[in-house]
Amino acid sequence: MLSGTEHYLALDAVRYANNSLNLQIFEELIGLFRAQAPIPDDAEFPLVQPSLPSYAFPADVLTSARLDAALSPKRLELIRASIRNPATTARADAPICYIAPWEPGVIRDATVDLVLSQSVLEYPRDLAGIYAEMCRWLKPGGVMSHEIDFKSMGLTTEWNGHWSCSDAVWRLAAGRRRNRVNREPHSTHIALIEKMGCRIVRDQRIMRPSGITRAQLAPRFHFLVDDDLTTSSALIQAVKPA
Numbered sequence: 001m002l003s004g005t006e007h008y009l010a011l012d013a014v015r016y017a018n019n020s021l022n023l024q025i026f027e028e029l030i031g032l033f034r035a036q037a038p039i040p041d042d043a044e045f046p047l048v049q050p051s052l053p054s055y056a057f058p059a060d061v062l063t064s065a066r067l068d069a070a071l072s073p074k075r076l077e078l079i080r081a082s083i084r085n086p087a088t089t090a091r092a093d094a095p096i097c098y099i100a101p102w103e104p105g106v107i108r109d110a111t112v113d114l115v116l117s118q119s120v121l122e123y124p125r126d127l128a129g130i131y132a133e134m135c136r137w138l139k140p141g142g143v144m145s146h147e148i149d150f151k152s153m154g155l156t157t158e159w160n161g162h163w164s165c166s167d168a169v170w171r172l173a174a175g176r177r178r179n180r181v182n183r184e185p186h187s188t189h190i191a192l193i194e195k196m197g198c199r200i201v202r203d204q205r206i207m208r209p210s211g212i213t214r215a216q217l218a219p220r221f222h223f224l225v226d227d228d229l230t231t232s233s234a235l236i237q238a239v240k241p242a
């Protein structure tokens, strides 16, 4: 919103958002934008990947003129009011809308410029359905950007040991966790995005030596390609054809 976005639709499977904490974070972000502060780098967040070629404030995109408009007191007050009381349906007049839990159909087709997710798409079971839905939301020429983690989230000794577990063992390991990763590898995401007719413009993978051999793969993961076994996370960005 502080970069100039007019409408922000936030979807989650579970209602986690805390309006008063979000307001505090918003005030801090205003300070960082006003100061044109650099993006926190490897020194502050050494585990955040992928690393960026530059951590400077993107002043070429967020020019002074844009920032003046985006940070005008009247606009900030409107956003604050919307953080305090977000809309619960995707109305055209609300700056912020928060729908959790969401279901297919909550966003109208071809109304969205950017779909952004961060450490989310490793969880949904119905990945094909979610990609179809996200693709429908996008306007022609719209962009989707997903950071996806393929690791076992500490449930196995090896980072990719989850691909060696049978479904029964995996269910046992995950126990009653609300969020259990879907175990789909990088190639599944690429195939689904391409199947929806979107064009992949960035696929930045973080590689790690595999902790398991192909012979250890559970039968249902025999389809993994060799690159899947060494791709621990990826930033995938795609464009819906105009």
Ligand SMILES: C[S@@+](CC[C@H](N)C(=O)[O-])C[C@H]1O[C@@H](n2cnc3c(N)ncnc32)[C@H](O)[C@@H]1O
Pocket: 011, 012, 013, 014, 016, 117, 118, 119, 120, 123, 124, 125, 179
């Ligand atoms: C690891 S957290 C990441 C949260 C945040 N994006 C971040 O980077 O800090 C995963 C989030 O994905 C959400 N999630 C899982 N399945 C989802 C689904 N089918 N639709 C929407 N959100 C989902 C979870 O509820 C949780 O909020």
